[in-house]
Amino acid sequence: MGASRGSGARLLGFLADVQARGATEALRSLDLEGLAGRPIDEVFMGLADYICPNAGTVDEGIAREAFIETIVDLSTLGVTDLDALSPDQMQTVFELYATHAIEARLCNDIGTKLVTAPADPQVALRVQSQLRDFIRNGVSDALTAARAETPNLTQDRVHAFVDTVYERAFGILQALGDAEADQ
Numbered sequence: 126m127g128a129s130r131g132s133g134a135r136l137l138g139f140l141a142d143v144q145a146r147g148a149t150e151a152l153r154s155l156d157l158e159g160l161a162g163r164p165i166d167e168v169f170m171g172l173a174d175y176i177c178p179n180a181g182t183v184d185e186g187i188a189r190e191a192f193i194e195t196i197v198d199l200s201t202l203g204v205t206d207l208d209a210l211s212p213d214q215m216q217t218v219f220e221l222y223a224t225h226a227i228e229a230r231l232c233n234d235i236g237t238k239l240v241t242a243p244a245d246p247q248v249a250l251r252v253q254s255q256l257r258d259f260i261r262n263g264v265s266d267a268l269t270a271a272r273a274e275t276p277n278l279t280q281d282r283v284h285a286f287v288d289t290v291y292e293r294a295f296g297i298l299q300a301l302g303d304a305e306a307d308q
Contacts, residue, residue: 191225
């Protein structure tokens with residue numbers, strides 16, 4: 126989760142900067158002021174190289190895929206204006222990213238046989254849906270708790286709770302897979 130953790134920290138840092146100084150100033154600090162006032166999907170596509178530097182590793186590919194899926198989700202949720210993001214919407218952006226990153230990592234672990242997926246496709250889809258819900262709820266709970274303790278999340282705190290949610294999600298996936306294998 127190294128690349129995803131770093132990308133998550135950069136995303137959360139950017140969102141915190143937007144909240145503190147506004148989108149225009151946050152973008153200016155990254156030499157991306159030309160994106161100010163643009164729809165959020167365009168802004169985030171312009172931020173992709175900053176949030177998810179691409180050096181060609183699997184972990185970096187997972188981070189970038191998660192970020193792109195987050196952008197797609199934002200338009201589906203009707204979140205289109207970075208300047209108008211509420212603190213709750215900013216939390217949702219990060220939750221979406223972390224959920225996608227953790228889910229993609231787990232799918233990679235299935236592909237490399239660290240976790241065995243159920244043989245029945247319908248059961249596998251049900252497990253995937255349950256896992257996505259579990260991850261999203263876990264990320265939301267962890268972020269809410271962390272923000273309650275300290276409104277300004279540090280990179281270490283972001284990394285710690287993403288790791289905790291990943292470990293929990295990995296454990297539930299193993300338990301669901303083991304339960305299916307026993308049937």
